[in-house]
Amino acid sequence: MVNITMIGTGGNVPSHKRFCSSMFINYKGKKILIDCGEGTQVSMKTLGCGFKDIDLILITHLHGDHINGLLGLLSTMGNAEKRNILTIVGPVGIKKAISAMMVLWEGLPYRLRIIENPGGPFSIDEEIFNEIEISTIALKHSTECLGYSLYFKRNRSFDVNKALENSVPKYLWKNLQSGKTFYIDDIKYDPEMVLGSSRKGIKVSFITDTRPISSIPDFIRESDLFVCEAMYGDEADISKAVKNKHMLFREAATLAKNGNVKKLLLTHFSPSIEKPEDFIDNAKNIFANTTVAYDGIRISIPYPED
Template sequence: MLDLALLGCGGGMPIPDRFLSSLLMNYRGRKILIDCGEGTQVSMKMLGWGFKSIDIICITHIHGDHIVGLPGLLSTIGNSGREEVLTIIGPEGIKEVISGLRTIVPYLPYNINIIENPKNSLKIRLIKNSMEILKEYSNDFMESRSLKNFRIKKETNIDECEDYNDILNCDIEISTLELEHSSPCIGYKFYINRKPKFSLEKAERNNVPKSLWSKLQNGENIIYEGIKYNPNMVMGKGRRGIKLSYITDTRPIDSIVEFIKSSDLFICEGTYGYDEDLHKAIKNKHMTFREAAKLAIRGNVSELMLTHFSPSMMEPENFKQNAIEVFPNTVIGKDRFIKTLCFKE
């Protein structure tokens, strides 16, 4: 399962009881942070979610309400005792910005790996005390070869199973999409892979020694007594994982629809609740609640969570109807809102 904490759901400037944009993901004890607006650390402290285990920080764009909390957070992560490399992913220009912010926190006990505007999907594997980026693949490759779609023919040559083994070892896939905002901005899609079940029938049919079953389930290729064994010889069909999409700040461009398709949760900006504020949304390159809901229904997502509310909108709940008229399964985000996404059978 995947645990989520919406640390801040404000846009522009913080107001009482509403910090700026930030979302924290916790999967098997390792964390990914999306954006780091003012108040991020405060919400984390209030929830009791630790800092040391943040392995990846994803920045949508380099406007202040999404990034000014970063220097303090980097310092706190260092003070928590982290020594492993921390990865920061962001849009064009993120390397220069991080370099500038480092003048405030020049001494950190860990290195920072910066990935700027990735064009390919990133494959992540959970290892002891960190997350490891395995490889980059094109978005098309990952969409077609991930476990939800990947199938091995019944008669498969063992030497042709490298792709299957690669996917078996991948825990999380991160993809990005360029958005339409007043500065370079990217949306994020996270796919949490679910490993296939062990198949006793396949293991016995392929005459795999019992002593190798455990290692093969962990994705290892083995040569034993001169015979090659691979995970596909003991694993069943692929199972659907968990898909989370995060889109802010942008106009509702068509490319978003395919990007968020069939997401279990679609977290989207809803800067303006009033339908009458559409002209502001167009001018400032943001969205209304209704526009976000239209993307949700076109993308056939399971649930929509709205966030990034204008500071002029004191009670976002008052405008919820504008979204649920289009997409009924809509939730209005709140600071420190906790949600768990579970694997489906």
């Protein structure tokens, strides 16, 4: 199961109702943060999301409403006795931005690994991320901007008959299913002796600060959850959306429909929108399974049925 918490759902500036953009993912104890706008650590503390154990931070772009909370958060993580490595991924320019922030630090008690990505496939060479495939896409904004797709892989099914036919001791079954190999009394026991068919995992996609572009539907295709910006709700604001390179509710819903996703979660609302839910029909008329996010909303995504 993948657990999602929306830490901040506002665009541009924080308000009394919404902090700036941030989403928290908890998967088997692995903790991932996407974006870190102003107010992130305050909201995380209120919502009970732990600072210390964040393993990975994915930054979409370097506008303040997506990164201004990072300086304080990294400092707080050190004060919370974080000591293991933290990986930060972002667009071209993220290394320079982090370097500038470090002028204000006396020194973090943990190591940072920073990965710049122009939009495309990449890998994180660390064991804790073996179960998660992360992809990026270059978006169309006023600065370098990335969209993210995370695929949470699932172990192959366990085949009891296969295990029995191969005379595998029962006390090894669980470890073999998790991918380990054993040598006992000169006999090799490997995962293939107990594993059955492959099983579908969970896909979560996150797209914000962009105009709708033709490459997005394939990138988000078959997502179990598609989190997408919806800066403007009113159709009359299309000129603002085009000028500022953002999207309307309708445009986000159209991407969800074309990408054949299961659920759409709208976020990153303009400060001018007091009640985003007032515009929900502009999205639902195109993609019915649409929800308007708010700070603190939690969504749990179970593995699909076998």
